[in-house]
Amino acid sequence: MTTTYEMVIGLEVHAQLKTKTKLFCGCSTHFGDAVNTHVCPVCLGMPGSLPVLNKRAVEMAVIAGKALNCDIQETSVFARKNYFYPDLPKGYQISQFELPLCLGGHLDIVVDDQIKRIGITRIHMEEDAGKLLHQGSGAIAGSTHSLVDLNRACTPLIEIVSEPDIRSAAEARAYVESLRIILRTIGVNDGNLEEGSMRVDVNLSLRPSGTSKFGTRTEVKNVNSFRSIERAIASEFARQKEILDAGGVVIQQTRNYHDDTQTTTALRDKEEAHDYRYFPDPDLLPLVLSKLQLQDILANFPELPEQIRHRYLGLVLTDSDVVVLLEDMTMRAYFEACLKVSGVVPAKEICKWVVGDLNAFLKDRPEGFASTMATPEKFVGLLALLVAGTISGKMMKDLLQKMIETGQNADVLLTQSGGAQVSDASELIPVIEKVLAANPDVVEKIKSGKSQSAEFLMGQVMKETRGKAKPDLVRQIIAEVISKY
Numbered sequence: 001m002t003t004t005y006e007m008v009i010g011l012e013v014h015a016q017l018k019t020k021t022k023l024f025c026g027c028s029t030h031f032g033d034a035v036n037t038h039v040c041p042v043c044l045g046m047p048g049s050l051p052v053l054n055k056r057a058v059e060m061a062v063i064a065g066k067a068l069n070c071d072i073q074e075t076s077v078f079a080r081k082n083y084f085y086p087d088l089p090k091g092y093q094i095s096q097f098e099l100p101l102c103l104g105g106h107l108d109i110v111v112d113d114q115i116k117r118i119g120i121t122r123i124h125m126e127e128d129a130g131k132l133l134h135q136g137s138g139a140i141a142g143s144t145h146s147l148v149d150l151n152r153a154c155t156p157l158i159e160i161v162s163e164p165d166i167r168s169a170a171e172a173r174a175y176v177e178s179l180r181i182i183l184r185t186i187g188v189n190d191g192n193l194e195e196g197s198m199r200v201d202v203n204l205s206l207r208p209s210g211t212s213k214f215g216t217r218t219e220v221k222n223v224n225s226f227r228s229i230e231r232a233i234a235s236e237f238a239r240q241k242e243i244l245d246a247g248g249v250v251i252q253q254t255r256n257y258h259d260d261t262q263t264t265t266a267l268r269d270k271e272e273a274h275d276y277r278y279f280p281d282p283d284l285l286p287l288v289l290s291k292l293q294l295q296d297i298l299a300n301f302p303e304l305p306e307q308i309r310h311r312y313l314g315l316v317l318t319d320s321d322v323v324v325l326l327e328d329m330t331m332r333a334y335f336e337a338c339l340k341v342s343g344v345v346p347a348k349e350i351c352k353w354v355v356g357d358l359n360a361f362l363k364d365r366p367e368g369f370a371s372t373m374a375t376p377e378k379f380v381g382l383l384a385l386l387v388a389g390t391i392s393g394k395m396m397k398d399l400l401q402k403m404i405e406t407g408q409n410a411d412v413l414l415t416q417s418g419g420a421q422v423s424d425a426s427e428l429i430p431v432i433e434k435v436l437a438a439n440p441d442v443v444e445k446i447k448s449g450k451s452q453s454a455e456f457l458m459g460q461v462m463k464e465t466r467g468k469a470k471p472d473l474v475r476q477i478i479a480e481v482i483s484k485y
């Protein structure tokens with residue numbers, strides 16, 4: 001008889017806070033600069049140097065905690081987590097242990113149209129370690145020696161620890177996706193898994209389906225894309241199942257995931273908390289936030305993705321456009337700026353052009369939405385001409401492209417292009433009659449019921465008027481004139 005197993009997953013997500021400076025010193029957190037250029041006695045762990053807590057990091061951690069429905073603790077304490085590794089100059093990491101900043105939150109995820117609530121045990125603040133650069137090989141195995149870059153040491157992180165409420169790879173992925181979009185939207189994290197600004201550790205155990213006692217878990221590290229979250233879980237599930245099926249026992253350990261082979265290998269036997277000899281950091285006072293300070297921090301609490309979604313759907317944007325806007329922060333900022341000056345132009349029309357043509361035009365341009373010369377004011381000015389029927393959709397596209405290139409406003413572009421679209425029937429009728437006279441065969445086809453041939457005549461009229469004829473009016477006049485033939 002074969003046993004079926006249920007997987008029990010808890011996730012630990014490390015998210016880098018988007019502060020300009022490090023957690024306990026004034027060094028820059030800027031990514032990608034020359035090695036060991038953002039360092040000082042504090043983040044190098046020099047004897048006698050003293051840490052000073054970054055206020056902005058605390059504010060961001062509080063906002064993240066609130067966004068994830070946690071109770072923000074009035075008093076939290078920084079502790080030393082002691083371990084030796086070359087990327088950790090002090091020989092300990094400053095983290096929060098017994099008294100973290102946030103407790104008891106939750107995050108609702110949607111999988112197969114079902115909403116499921118995942119508990120969040122705690123969120124604590126901590127500093128990051130440096131980075132080892134293995135020489136002569138991509139990994140420590142096979143390398144000749146390793147160098148240390150401490151630019152990242154002491155960068156502020158929050159660690160978000162979930163309850164073991166997750167039951168499938170799909171749920172794990174949905175959880176990290178929701179988390180990512182929330183942290184990005186509230187502006188505390190840039191959500192870049194590949195660059196390591198979000199890192200996921202998967203705690204996974206198996207138990208026979210229908211039972212409630214937890215099995216022995218392993219922690220899988222080095223999972224740095226959505227795809228690898230799912231693959232690492234599938235691989236670790238299969239490995240543990242094989243052990244259990246053979247009557248063996250799973251050993252509690254930390255395992256490394258390898259994306260190339262889609263397997264995990266043992267890194268070390270899992271430490272217990274006491275192995276780290278945690279104790280409160282004597283260099284840092286407990287972090288105490290008064291009610292007033294908390295109120296201050298939360299006074300400008302940002303809109304959450306669900307609230308934005310709700311507001312956008314109220315503006316009759318489509319589901320798929322909402323997804324695009326939530327994912328692309330710069331595009332959304334541009335769209336929001338347009339809404340502020342929208343006047344008579346409906347939000348739906350703005351969205352259609354922002355997500356569609358404007359996005360396509362800006363895709364390969366370095367300035368992008370952030371600093372395009374087609375500013376929200378100018379762009380909405382042009383759209384107003386379209387909505388009023390002064391220009392056609394085709395003219396809109398042409399003028400928008402010119403606006404991106406020149407930064408001219410709508411009125412100037414319209415004058416340069418030779419004026420508004422022709423929506424005066426008395427101007428259009430002679431042109432249409434000329435086109436019909438030149439194409440008697442097409443007229444015959446239309447009369448015999450092939451109405452799609454009218455599009456050809458339409459094209460000819462547009463050619464004659466250099467794209468300025470009002471399309472609806474042209475269609476109407478063509479139909480009227482042909483009916484009299």
Ligand SMILES: [Zn+2]
Binds near residue numbers: 026
């Ligand atoms: Zn420093």
